[in-house]
Amino acid sequence: MKPASFIYHRPTSLDEILGLLDEHGDEAKVLAGGQSLVAAMNFRLARPSMLIDANNIPELSGISVDGNHLVIGALTRHATFHKPVVNNPVGDLLSRVVQSIAHYPIRQRGTFGGSLCHADPASEWCLTSIVLDAEMLIESKAGKRRVSAKEFFKGTFTTAVKSNELLTQIRLPLGSPAFRGGFYEFSRRKGDFALAMSLVALELDGSRIRSARIGLGGVADKPIRLSSIEAGLIGQRADASTFEAVAAEASNLITPTSDIHGTSEYRKDLIKPVLVRALTEAAA
Known part of the structure; x- marks a missing residue:
């Protein structure tokens, strides 16, 4: 058509x-x-x-560092992240996440901000923004406003951006030197939409978890941050038994959505393995 x-x-x-x-x-x-x-x-x-x-407006593209934040222009292409954009664990994590976004030709044209504004529940960048506590800069003729990732996503294909506004910039905290990121996505074929995925960020004190941020994508109408589970991880050992218990708890808490790609029951079965793999990668 x-x-x-x-x-x-x-x-x-x-x-x-x-x-x-x-x-x-x-x-x-x-x-x-x-x-x-x-x-x-x-x-x-x-x-x-x-x-x-918007492709003839250079100021909407590019990467920079402002203090302890990575600043991403909304028009920055996915392919920009094929190699770490900053020598930091967050840069390494973004370069791993981007490999799961569709296919190579799409990553050459698709944009970070476009993905966020499209707000597909299976979007890797939407999940990343939720877990890493991103802040969005939204502009209009009336001025500028900043919106947290938690407030930005309203539901499937729905965001806080109004019809007279434009997302221009995304700010991601770079975290501490103890930051460790993990990501795992399951799809039927390489490049397909994710049926379930998890992104986690841990800070470790020896073998113990000092702080944790855990998210799931592809299982609801928008990315999910598992804040209640995060709090219970503080002080726990970063080992297989802890991760299995966390994943089981998450699976019990969530009733996923169904669509043409997978049933709610099928996605529920996927929650545990994707979460365990993301946690294991972060702790490795």
Whole structure:
């Protein structure tokens, strides 16, 4: 199929794009990498009357370090993370996570911010943002506002970004030198949507867990942060028995969603192995 007709704009400045969004609101869609939007338009699941191409605005791309934060421009391509973007455990973790995002050609065009705004429950970057306590910078003609990842994701394909706003920047805490990250994703084939995945961040004091952040993706309408389980891990040994117990508790707490890719029961069975593998990788 082909998309319905639309008006195409290619602004050359952030002010111009914000002006178009302020004027046209719900009628417009912003084109970043286009790996999800264009497909939806071809099937006429999305029918914007106006397409605003953000790819000619360099200030929306790039990586920098600001104090103890990694600053990611919303238009930064997935492929940027194939190698660590910062010499830090967070940089290493991001370079591992990105290998599970779709296929190589898609990673050349798809963007970090576009993935967050699409808010697919099986998005690796959405889960990463939740677990690492990301902060989003959202801009409009009226000004700027910062939104935590916890407040950003509202549900499947739904975020806190309003029709006249644009996500421009993401800030990820770099963590302490004791930070250890782990990630594991299960899909039917390499590059398919994840049926379940887990990302964890641990800080260890010897063999004991000093702090823990644990998340699951692909099993609900948005990424899940297992805060209640995190608190119970403090002071526990970072070993197989602890991880098995944590994974069993998580599996009992969650009733996953069902869709054409997998039933709730099937996803529930996946929670334990993906969580154990992510925890084991973080502690290794």
